[in-house]
Amino acid sequence: MMTLYSMPSSGNSYKVRLLLALQGRAYQCIDVEYDTEALAKAHESGALPFGKAPTLHLGDDRVLGESNAILFWLGEGSDFIPQDAFARAQMLSWMFWEQNQHEGVIAVRAALLHYAHRKPEATPQRLADLLERGNALLQVMEDALKGRNWLVGDAISLADICLYAYTHTAESRGGFDLSPFPALGAWLDRIAALDGYVGLDG
Known part of the structure; x- marks a missing residue:
């Protein structure tokens, strides 16, 4: 299962959560809000290669950062990306x-x-x-x-x-x-x- 490291108050994290919800896709969400122990642990563990949320772990060895890149990967092959x-x-x-x-x-x-x-x-x-x-x-x-x-x-x-x-x-x-x-x-x-x-x- 995919795991999303998401900052609850961030629009960049929210856009990924919104697309996942609209697609009805299952995923685990780990909240990493500003100035929290969860965020510190995520940094220490290397879970955020770009140093920020959102970061999507695909369930294998692949990790994807940057909100709009994540959107593009999730949207691949769906109606959310125009065919033309x-x-x-x-x-x-x-x-x-x-x-x-x-x-x-x-x-x-x-x-x-x-x-x-x-x-x-x-x-x-x-x-x-x-x-x-x-x-x-x-x-x-x-x-x-x-x-x-x-x-x-x-x-x-x-x-x-x-x-x-x-x-x-x-x-x-x-x-x-x-x-x-x-x-x-x-x-x-x-x-x-x-x-x-x-x-x-x-």
Whole structure:
């Protein structure tokens, strides 16, 4: 059986748990939250080769790190990866954008507000800058979702899964106002209504 080392409060870990739930796949989950004995033990045992969660142990000698790489491996051969080559490339472009642009703003603002050890970094100027930049990124998603249900093609893909993780808590944890983004809000609702869906705390 696969074993997932997962940080419960992390969107990167959550996106993997969400895909596993939507696929109905069995796995063992080991929680390694910030500043816990479990995380220290995971580091000491070498269970986290990249030094962070999520990390997926495949049940043999193979270990896979980085959330979007894990998504891609889990999604291989499923409907979560488009068959068309260009659509697959579009999906990957959203996934690269999520890690390169979206996470570094949306997730960081939430982290500054949520984690005690990050609060000294949460200056009014930095929070304001992240809010402005984050709203611009949310607008990119809003524009892409106008008149369509999913980010790529006519069905949900890994692009939607990976971007949902930090976007769906942008308001509750990051202090963003999502009301100006109705297409984005409808997209969040569609994902939350999927069979097998689990929330961040699920």
